[in-house]
Amino acid sequence: MATAVAVTISDAEWRVMRIVWTLKQTDSRTIINLLAQQHDWKPATIKTLIGRLVKKGALDTTKKGRQFIYTPLIPEQNAMDTALTNELDQMCAMHRGTAIAHVLEQTEMSKADVQNLIDVLAKKLPTAPDAVHCDCLPDGCEGSCES
Amino acid sequence: MATAVAVTISDAEWRVMRIVWTLKQTDSRTIINLLAQQHDWKPATIKTLIGRLVKKGALDTTKKGRQFIYTPLIPEQNAMDTALTNELDQMCAMHRGTAIAHVLEQTEMSKADVQNLIDVLAKKLPTAPDAVHCDCLPDGCEGSCES
DNA sequence: AGTTACAGTTTACATTTGTAATCGGTCGGT
DNA sequence: ACCGACCGATTACAAATGTAAACTGTAACT
Incomplete structure (x- = not known):
């Protein structure tokens, strides 16, 4: 087992992950468009979040022409379980x-x-x-x- | 209703709250002794956590001679519900x-x-x-x- | 009365997170 | 061939958090 470190996803990052999990794969353009609607985040903010998720190993990237296609590296259900369990475990x-x-x-x-x-x-x-x-x-x- | 702002308790602070919730009321001495056993936190660290919880309005203080008696200002079950609900709501x-x-x-x-x-x-x-x-x-x- | 020991307060500092501007490279259009 | 739009990367900065030392005041013991 290599990456057993269970990446931590922050609240804001969670929003990004939900988009990617739901769409299975997308480009930043789509993520930014969707999120800019729900929150009033500047495109730059969302780019930062995407970048951090990639660095953390939560998102995978595939070069597609000039841009990237993002896919989840950790399964949604997995992240949900971990988050809830961590919360419960400290109680x-x-x-x-x-x-x-x-x-x-x-x-x-x-x-x-x-x-x-x-x-x-x-x-x-x-x-x-x-x-x-x-x-x-x-x-x-x-x-x-x-x- | 005055303080409807629902104080946020961080992970480390949570440990302190659990001690106080369980004992209903205690002094810092006791908190420090108990926590120093479970984690290896320096007394200073625990003092900081207690101080922040008081400032946040999660703990109440009552002067008792040279020291303070701490009591929870927010109910445990309440904090648990809030924490779990917040986590779930973002999913x-x-x-x-x-x-x-x-x-x-x-x-x-x-x-x-x-x-x-x-x-x-x-x-x-x-x-x-x-x-x-x-x-x-x-x-x-x-x-x-x-x- | 003087000193010790400890309680609470202040200060410190690195990391994570929220939020965002700016930069640098390139694809596409004129 | 050049310019603009856009993508991803770099830099920025404040607030929260984890972790802890230093300082201050005073109660208790000698």
Whole structure:
């Protein structure tokens, strides 16, 4: 395994990636046009973001005449998983379930997605531990860590 | 409503908050001792983080003799929700469900939590739309945006 | 009363991120 | 053959973040 370093994509860069992920491949012209509509970013700003993503190894480039064609080097689902997991991992293990519950309530999802989540959880239920303990303190936070 | 600005807590600051959330209230001594164990941060580093959190309005201080007692000004669950929601919101609406599925698979949760999530989803199922469309492109990404 | 030890504040500095102007090369048109 | 439009690269700069030393004041112990 070579590039196991899991590139970090910043918020602004994320916007660029979404365009490329969605279009599978594009040139900077298209990216700039689309993004300049959504945000009011100057073309120069978007070029910078593209440049950084290429340097970071998130986008690949293929010379096409005078310009480049950009393609994602890291899969969207992969980036999404990593971002969410990183966020969750830095939170108290005991409270993750509740946090996810709130997120589920507020996230609009298709029937199919909801059903799929139910299935995943149903499969998870049997092996789920009776309790997951707080891991906020070095030792284990016995007693002082309720609800 | 005064401070509706939703303070942003950085990764390193998050560690400090977790200590305070768990202990409900503490002094810097305790925070420093606990954190110095988990990470190898110098006391000065932790002091800086505490100071920034106070300035940001995430921690409250109460003079107690020569030192301060710190208490959380923002609730943990609230911070967790905000962090996760912000992360999710910047992702393609169409793919959020799948990403959450992956996260659910990898997150250890208690039986009670899993069951709770199932309930939340079951309640959500009837009103869930048949499809949630990709919102990565300005227009709506018809056609060019499959799974 | 003097000194120590530690709490909180100020200052420091490199890196990352957001935001953007400018430069340099080239493709296409006249 | 030349000029302009445009692409990608270089440079810029402030704010946030990670990491930490230095400074200041004062409570506690001798």
